[in-house]
Amino acid sequence: MADLKPFTFIIFGGTGDLAVRKLIPALYNLYIEGNIEIPFSVIGISRKPMTHQQYADFFVEGVKKFSRNKYEEEVYKKMAASFYYISGDLQQDNTYHNLIDILNKVEGEEKNRLFYLATTPEFFPVVVENLTKHGILLKGAVKPWHRIIIEKPFGSDLESARLLNQRLERLVDDFQMYRIDHYLGKEAVQNFLVLRFANGIFEPLWNNKHVDHIQITVSETVGVGNRGRYYEHAGAAKDMLQNHILQLLSLIAMEPPVDFDAASIAAEKVKVIRALRLFSENAIVRGQYQGYTAEKEVDPASTVETFIAAKLEIHNWRWAGIPVYVRTGKYLKEKKTEIVIQFKNTPYNLYKNNNIGPNRLVIAIDPKTGFDLQFNVKEPVRGDVKIRGVKMNFCHECEFGDNTPEAYERLLLDAILGDATLFTSWKEVEYSWMLAESIFAQYEGQMPHIYEKGSWGPEEADELLKQDERNWYYGDLRRNNANPCGNGCIQKQAGI
Ligand code: BG6
Numbered sequence: 001m002a003d004l005k006p007f008t009f010i011i012f013g014g015t016g017d018l019a020v021r022k023l024i025p026a027l028y029n030l031y032i033e034g035n036i037e038i039p040f041s042v043i044g045i046s047r048k049p050m051t052h053q054q055y056a057d058f059f060v061e062g063v064k065k066f067s068r069n070k071y072e073e074e075v076y077k078k079m080a081a082s083f084y085y086i087s088g089d090l091q092q093d094n095t096y097h098n099l100i101d102i103l104n105k106v107e108g109e110e111k112n113r114l115f116y117l118a119t120t121p122e123f124f125p126v127v128v129e130n131l132t133k134h135g136i137l138l139k140g141a142v143k144p145w146h147r148i149i150i151e152k153p154f155g156s157d158l159e160s161a162r163l164l165n166q167r168l169e170r171l172v173d174d175f176q177m178y179r180i181d182h183y184l185g186k187e188a189v190q191n192f193l194v195l196r197f198a199n200g201i202f203e204p205l206w207n208n209k210h211v212d213h214i215q216i217t218v219s220e221t222v223g224v225g226n227r228g229r230y231y232e233h234a235g236a237a238k239d240m241l242q243n244h245i246l247q248l249l250s251l252i253a254m255e256p257p258v259d260f261d262a263a264s265i266a267a268e269k270v271k272v273i274r275a276l277r278l279f280s281e282n283a284i285v286r287g288q289y290q291g292y293t294a295e296k297e298v299d300p301a302s303t304v305e306t307f308i309a310a311k312l313e314i315h316n317w318r319w320a321g322i323p324v325y326v327r328t329g330k331y332l333k334e335k336k337t338e339i340v341i342q343f344k345n346t347p348y349n350l351y352k353n354n355n356i357g358p359n360r361l362v363i364a365i366d367p368k369t370g371f372d373l374q375f376n377v378k379e380p381v382r383g384d385v386k387i388r389g390v391k392m393n394f395c396h397e398c399e400f401g402d403n404t405p406e407a408y409e410r411l412l413l414d415a416i417l418g419d420a421t422l423f424t425s426w427k428e429v430e431y432s433w434m435l436a437e438s439i440f441a442q443y444e445g446q447m448p449h450i451y452e453k454g455s456w457g458p459e460e461a462d463e464l465l466k467q468d469e470r471n472w473y474y475g476d477l478r479r480n481n482a483n484p485c486g487n488g489c490i491q492k493q494a495g496i
Contacts, residue, residue: 004036004037004416004417005110005112005144006039006040006107006108006110006112007040007110007112007113007114007416008040008041008042008043008103008106008107008111008112008113008114009027009040009041009042009043009114009116010042010043010045010099010113010114010115010116011023011042011043011044011045011116011118012045012046012090012115012116012117012118012119012123012127013045013046013116013117013118013119013120014043014044014045014046014055014085014118015044015046015048015050015055015058016046016118016119018118018151019044019059019118020058020059020062020066021062021066022066022182022406022408023116023118023408023412024042024059024062024063025059025062025063025066025067025068025406025408026406026408026409026412027042027079027412028063028067028069028075028076028079029067029068029069029405029406029409030409030412030413031075031079032069032072032075033069035409035413036413036416038078038079038082039082039108040082041082041083041084041106041107042082042083042084043083043084043085043086043099043102043103043106044083044084044085044086045085045086045087045088045090045095045099046085046087047087047088047089048087049087050085050087051085052083052084052085054085055083055084055085056077056080056081056083057080059080059083060076063076068403068404068405068406068409069403082106084102084106086098086099086102090119090123090126090127090130091126091130093130093134095130096130096131096133096134096136097134099134099136100134100136103136110144111144112144112145112146113136113137113144113145113146113147114147114148114149114415114416115127115128115131115137115146115147115148115149116148116149116151117148117149117150117151118151120230121151121153121154121155121156121164124150124164124168125164125167125168128148128167128168128171128172129167129171132171132172137171137172139171139172139173139176140172140173140176141176145176145418146172146176147176147177147178147415147418148172148176148177148178149178149180149411149412149415150168150177150178150179150180151180152179152180152181152243153234153238153239153242153243154179154424154429155429155433156233156234156238157433157436157437157440158430158433158434158436158437161429161430161433162430165426165429165430174426175420177426178415178420178423179423179424179425179426179429180411180423180424181243181244181247181423181424182407182408182411183243183244183247183248183337183365183407184247184407184411184422184423184424185406185407185408185409185410185411185414185422186337186365186366186407187369187396187404187405187407187410188363188364188365188366188369188370188396189248189251189365190410190422191369191396192251192252192339192363192365192371193251195363195371196252196256197256202361203256205343206318206341207318207319208318208319208320208321208322209344210343210344211322211341211342211343211344212322212342212343212344212345212358212470213322213323213324213325213342213468213470214249214252214253214322214323214324214325214339214340214341214342215324215325215326215327215338215339215340215342215472215473216245216248216249216252216324216325216326216327216338216339216340217326217327217328217336217337217338217340217472217473218240218244218245218248218327218328218336218337219327219328219329219332219333219334219335219336219337219456220328220329220330220331220332220335221331221332221333221334221335221454222330222331222335223289223291223292223295223306223330223331223453224292224295224298224306224330226296226297228295228296228297228298229297231298231304231306232297232298232299232302232304234304235304235305235306235308236286236305236306236307236308236328236329236330237286237305237308237436237439237440238436240308240328241308241310241326241328241436241439242432242433242435242436243424243432244328245326245328246273246276246428246432246435247269247424247428248337248339248365249272249276249312249324249326250268250269250270250272250273250428251269252339252341252363253272253314253318253319253324254268254269254271254272255268255271255318256268260421261421262419262420262421262423262425265421266424266425266427266428269425269428270425270427270428270431271316272314272316273428273431273432273435274431275314275315275316275319276312276313276314276315276431276435277312277313277315277435277438278310278311278312278313278438278439278442279311279312279313279323280311281442283310283311283312283442283464284308284309284310284311284439284442284443285307285308285309285310285449285457285458285460285461285463285464286305286307286308286443286446286448286449286458287305287306287307287308287329287448287449287450287451287457287458287460287461288302288303288304288305288306288307288447288448288449288450288451289306289307289329289330289331289450289451289452289453290450290451290452290453291453292304292306303445303446303447303448304448305448306329306330306331306448307327307328307329307330307332307448307451307457307458307461308327308328308329309325309326309327309457309461309464310325310326310327310439311323311324311325311464311468312324312325312326312435323468323470325464325465325470325472327457327461327472329451329457331453331454332454332455332456332457333454333455333456335366335367336364336366336367336368337364337365337366338362338363338364338365338473338475339362339363339365340360340361340362340363340473341360341361341362341363342358342359342360342470342473343358343359343360343361344358345358351385351387353384353385354385354386354387356376356387357374357376357389358374359373359374359375359376360372360373360374360473361373361374362374362391362473362475368395368397369395369396369397369404370393370394370395370396370397371393371394372391372392372393372394373391373392373393374389374390374391375389375390375391375392376388376389376390377389377390410422411423456472456474
C-alpha cells in the first residue's frame with residue numbers, strides 16, 4: 001500500500017444519493033480489500049436529524065445493494081464504528097463548531113482531512129468559505145493534508161464556473177482541489193490509455209490520414225427519475241456532454257504525455273479540448289423523451305433536452321477534418337458507453353461484388369468492458385469471393401473476472417493518496433464550458449425533437465451521419481458492414 005496515513009472523510013450532503021449509492025459502498029470495498037485501514041473516520045453532514053448510530057445504520061442497505069463485495073456484517077460494523085453525523089445548516093456557524101468538536105474527538109496526531117462536496121452546487125463555495133473561516137480547512141495544507149473533492153457540475157456555464165473557481169482559489173490552493181468526473185475512474189478508460197500508449201501498432205494509425213471518423217455514445221436506459229429540478233437546469237448537454245464525453249474525447253485524441261502524472265496528462269487534454277469546435281452550423285440534434293414534461297419538478301412546457309448528438313472537429317494537425325460524432329441520452333434502447341474509431345477504407349475495392357465494411361476499433365467502457373478490432377475475411381464458400389466482417393476481441397471480464405473496482409473506489413483512493421491524475425484541471429473545465437457555450441448558442445429556446453422511450457433518440461440524429469454517408473455503430477457487425485453508399489462511395493471517400 002502506498003503512503004496511507006490516518007484521515008477523516010467529511011461528506012457534505014452526507015445522506016444524499018451519491019453517499020448511499022457510491023461513496024460509502026466505495027469506502028466499504030476499499031476497506032474490505034485492505035486498501036484503506038482503520039484508523040479513519042467518516043463524518044456526514046446533512047439536514048436530516050439522526051444520531052451517529054443511525055447514520056452508521058443508514059448505509060447498510062446501500063452497501064448490500066451497491067457494493068461490489070458481499071456485505072459482511074462484522075466488517076461493516078468495524079468500519080462504521082467510526083461514523084459520525086452532524087445535522088445542520090451549511091450556512092450556520094454552529095454546524096462548523098459541531099464539526100470541530102467531532103474532529104477534536106476523532107483525530108489523533110494526524111489531521112489529514114478529505115472533504116467531499118456532494119451537496120447541490122450553490123453550497124460549494126458556502127461550505128469552503130465556512131471551512132476556511134473556522135480554520136477547519138487550511139490553504140496550502142500538505143502535512144497534514146487537506147483536500148476537497150468537488151462533484152460536478154462545476155458551474156452552470158462559463159461565467160459561473162469562472163466565478164466559482166475564483167472564489168475557491170482564494171480559499172484553497174489548486175493542488176488541494178480534486179474536481180471529480182467519475183468517468184475517469186472507470187477501468188476501461190484507464191485501459192484505453194494503455195491500449196494507446198503501451199502498444200506500438202495503433203499510434204501510427206491514430207490520425208486524420210487513417211481514421212475516417214470517431215464516434216462516442218453514452219446512452220442510458222433510465223430517465224431523470226427524481227432529479228427533475230437539477231435536470232431542468234442542466235439537460236443532456238450540461239449533464240453529460242460538457243464533462244464526461246469531452247473527457248473521454250480528450251483522452252482518445254490527446255498526444256502522448258511526457259509522463260503519467262497529473263500535470264502532464266492535464267496539459268495534453270487541455271490542448272484537445274481547446275481545439276474542439278462544432279463541425280458546422282447544423283451539427284447538433286437535440287431530443288426530449290416522450291413524457292419528460294410530466295416528470296416530477298419538470299416544467300410542463302420545458303424545452304430541455306434529454307438527448308443530444310453533435311458533430312465536432314478537433315482543430316489540430318493530427319485530427320483536422322475528421323468528424324467526431326457524439327451522442328448521449330436518457331431512456332434510450334441500451335445502456336452503453338462506447339467509443340468507435342472507424343478507419344478509412346482501402347483506397348480501391350478489388351472485390352467488386354462485395355460491399356467491404358470498414359475496419360473499426362470499438363472501445364466498450366460500460367457495462368461491457370473490452371476492445372473489438374474489426375476486419376474483413378473471406379467466407380469459406382465456393383464460387384465468387386464473399387467477404388464478411390469479423391472481430392478480434394478482448395473481453396475484460398473473461399480475462400480478469402467480474403469484480404473490478406468501480407470508478408469511485410479508484411478516485412477516492414487516489415484523492416486519499418494525493419494523486420490528481422484522474423481528476424479534471426481547471427483549464428479543462430474552462431475550455432469545456434467554452435465549447436459547451438458555442439453549442440448552446442445554436443439552439444437557445446428551440447424545442448427539441450420528441451423521441452420514444454426505448455428508441456435510439458430522434459431520427460434526426462441518424463440523419464446527422466447519413467448526410468455524410470455514415471451510420472451510427474449499433475454493435476451489429478454484419479448490419480454495420482453494409483456500406484450505406486456502396487463501392488462508389490468507398491472510392492469517393494478515398495478521394496478516387
Ligand atoms: C452522472 C449524470 O454524472 O452520470 C447522470 O449526472 C448519469 O445523469 C450518470 O445518469 C451516468 O453515470 P454512469 O456511470 O452510470 O454511466
